[in-house]
Amino acid sequence: MTNEELFLLKKIFQDDLGIKNIFFIDPSAGEADNILLTSDRTPNKKGAEELGFEIIPFELGNLEDETEVLIIFGSYLSEIFSLSDIRAYFDRVPDIFLFTPHRSELDSMVGIMFPTAMTPEKGGSLTNVDGKVQKFSPVLEVPGDGKAEWKILAELGSKLNINLNYYEELLSLEEIFRQMQKEIPFLRNK
Numbered sequence: 001m002t003n004e005e006l007f008l009l010k011k012i013f014q015d016d017l018g019i020k021n022i023f024f025i026d027p028s029a030g031e032a033d034n035i036l037l038t039s040d041r042t043p044n045k046k047g048a049e050e051l052g053f054e055i056i057p058f059e060l061g062n063l064e065d066e067t068e069v070l071i072i073f074g075s076y077l078s079e080i081f082s083l084s085d086i087r088a089y090f091d092r093v094p095d096i097f098l099f100t101p102h103r104s105e106l107d108s109m110v111g112i113m114f115p116t117a118m119t120p121e122k123g124g125s126l127t128n129v130d131g132k133v134q135k136f137s138p139v140l141e142v143p144g145d146g147k148a149e150w151k152i153l154a155e156l157g158s159k160l161n162i163n164l165n166y167y168e169e170l171l172s173l174e175e176i177f178r179q180m181q182k183e184i185p186f187l188r189n190k
Contacts, residue, residue, distance in 0.1 A: 001073060001149060002124030003047045003133065004176040007184070008153035010051055013071075016162040021067075023058035024048065025076045038129055043119075047127035050186040060089045070096045073116075073149065075104040099149055115146040122148035123173050133190040135177075150176060 001009070013019045026042040049055060060081055063070065070093045077086060083105050090096060090109045098110040101118040121142040125135045142148070150173065157167030170176050181187045 004124045004173055005149040006048050006051050007180050012157050023056050025058045027076055044126045046129055060085055063089045067093050073099045075100050075102055078105050117142040117146050117148040
């Protein structure tokens with residue numbers, strides 16, 4: 001997810017709704033090439049840390065019996081855990097939402113799936129491992145009904161009526177980034 005999407009995710013779910021349990025499901029580590037690739041294959045992990053997320057690795061056991069809603073961004077879950085284990089834990093959760101650009105085995109296990117854009121189909125910014133914020137623009141059109149997560153989250157924020165005036169102002173990536181610069185010291189001079 002981009003910095004803008006992570007910012008909205010944190011703002012809506014942690015700050016406004018008070019949800020404490022936000023976990024990150026990351027791809028497995030790979031081999032570093034000492035040129036471009038690090039062993040950490042998690043895109044924008046540094047951005048998530050700078051935006052104030054505590055990076056807590058996810059285990060299926062984290063789904064407590066009282067978990068009422070599970071919101072999943074991406075499909076890494078099915079790459080890390082077996083489908084039978086996922087299904088056993090998902091059976092405990094009444095409402096599950098999946099935001100993903102790809103169809104996967106998870107589709108049949110969730111209540112609602114939101115088709116999202118892949119990175120080349122959306123704009124935003126990412127923070128590299130050295131802390132450099134890099135902005136990018138879409139190079140492809142989003143197929144079908146897919147949308148960038150930031151658009152879905154901004155709309156969700158305004159429809160929840162939790163901080164209506166705040167979210168109604170966030171209509172573009174530029175407006176979201178300006179708001180991030182006001183609130184996140186790390187981004188002030190970026």
